[in-house]
Amino acid sequence: MAEPAWWQRGAIYQIYPRSFADADGDGVGDLRGIITRLGYLSALGVEAVWLSPVFASPMADFGYDVSDYCDIDPTFGTLADMDELIAQCHAAGMKIVLDWVPNHSSDRHPWFVASRSSRDDPKRDWYVWRDPAPGGGPPNDWLSTFRACGSAWTLDAPTGQYYLHSFMPEQPDLNWDNPEVEAAMHDVLRFWLDRGVDGFRLDAIAKIAKDPLLRDHVGAARRHDEDWETIHPRLRGIRVVVDEYEDRMIVGEVALQDLHRVVSYLKSGDQLHLAHNFVFAELEWEADGFRTSIDDFEALAEGRAWPAWFLANHDKPRVASRFAADGQGPRRARAVALMLYALRGTPFVYQGEELGLPDAEIPVDRVVDVDGRDPERAPLPWRRPSAAGPGGGFTTGEPWLPLVADAERLCVEAQDEDPRSTLALVRRLAALRAEFRVLQTGAQRSVDAAEPVLAWLREDASDRLLAAVNFAAAETPLGVGDGAGGRGTLVLSTDPDRAEGEVDLGALALAPSEAVLVRLPR
C-alpha cells in the first residue's frame, strides 16, 4: 500500500467543546480551553481532532442547531480564537476537523426566519413546507429522531403550513432538493477550508436525501426520510468542493443499519473518505457479532473503502457503562481501546474514552438534553477535585453538567502518574501504531478462535501481529488455530499484571476481558 493519508495513520479524537476545557470560568468549555490542552492531545499521539459544532447557536441541541454557519458562538469564543486554534493544531502536527450540519439549521437562522415569514418569501423553498394532511394533522407519518419530539412536523400557524424537522422543532430541515441550498452549504465548506481546516464530519448525512414525494413509511419497503438515491450525487458535490483544496478529508455520520448502504457512500472513491459505522457501533458485547461485522465491512469494501471504527461519541453511552455487565466495564474499555487501534482502519476516540470514563450520573433537576445524552457529555475531569475544587480542573466555575462521581481517581492528573492507567495504555497504543507500520496499513484477516475470543492478524512484508480480545468475564484459553500457533512476543496487554515478552500461544490463557497484541515470527 502507498503512503497512508493522515486520516488513515492514527486516531481522530473527538472533542465535545462544551465539556473539554473551560478557560473563562463560565462552566462551559471553549476554544481557548482547547488551546491550553493541545499538549495533552499531542502527548496522546492523536493525528487529528474533530470538534463538535462551535458555530453560532441558540443551543437547543447544544450547537447542532446552527444560526450562523460562518461564525463562532460567543460561548466558545471568537473567529480569531478559531484561527489561533487551527494554527496551533497545525504547529503541533495535528489536523483539525469541524462538524458541518447540513441537514438542518436553527429556527433562528436568518434563512428560516425569512422562510417562515410568508408563503411567497424567496427563501420559502429553502426548507420543507407542506399543507396539512387532507383531514388535518401532519403531512405524513415521519417521526423525529428524538422520541420525545414525536412527529417530524410542526405547524406554523401564521402561514398555515407544517415544516419538517428530523430532529427538534428548533432544527428545521433544509431543502436539499433546492440547488440554492446546496450551493449555500457548499460555500460554508469553502469558508472554513479557506481558513485552513483539514476536513469535516458530516452530521446526519443520510438525511440530506429524502423522498421528494414525502411518502409515508407505513406500507413502504424502506424508509422515505433518509438515504434516498439522491445521496450519491450530493456526496459527490460535497467531495468536489473539498477536493478544490489539498489533503482534506470528509467523514460522514452514516447512521444506517445496512453495511451495503454504508459502503456505497465510500467505495466509489469520489464520495466520503470515511464513514462512522453504526452497525459496528451498536453491537452487543459478543465476539462473533464483532467478527462478522468486521469481516463484512472488509468483504463489501473489496479493498476500495477504508474502514473507520468507533464505539462511543457524544450521543452514546460510554463503553465502560454500556458494557458494564459482570463488573467488567473498566476492563472492557481498555480492550476496546486496543481493538480500535489494532483494527485495519481509522480509530475514532471520543474524549474521556482514553480515561475509561463511565457515564456520569445526572440528577433529574440537572437534565438538559432532550434525548437522554447528558451522562456521556459530562465535563472531562483534569485534576483531582480535592486539590482543584469541584470543577476538577475543567472549570473554576460551576460545571454545566456534573462530573463523573469518581473524578478523584479517574482524572487526567491521577492517570498521568500511573503507568497502569487506561490513559497510559492508550498512549502506548498510539505509540505502537506509529511505530508498527503494519498496524496502519497491514493486511488484515480474522483468525479462527472459539467464542468468546475475537482474534485477527495484521501482516505486511516486515511484520506479523496477532490481536486477540477475550469477550468473557472469565479466564479463557486463547485457542487460536490456523497459521497463528507457535510462539510470539507479547507486545502489549490491556491487563497491567501481564508480563511482556516471549509467549507460547498454545498455552496462553487470557484474563477476563483482556486484549493482547502479540508479535509473531515473520
Ligand code: GLC
Ligand atoms: C447527530 C449528532 C447529534 C445531533 C443530531 C442532530 O446525530 O451527533 O448530537 O443531535 O445529529 O444534529
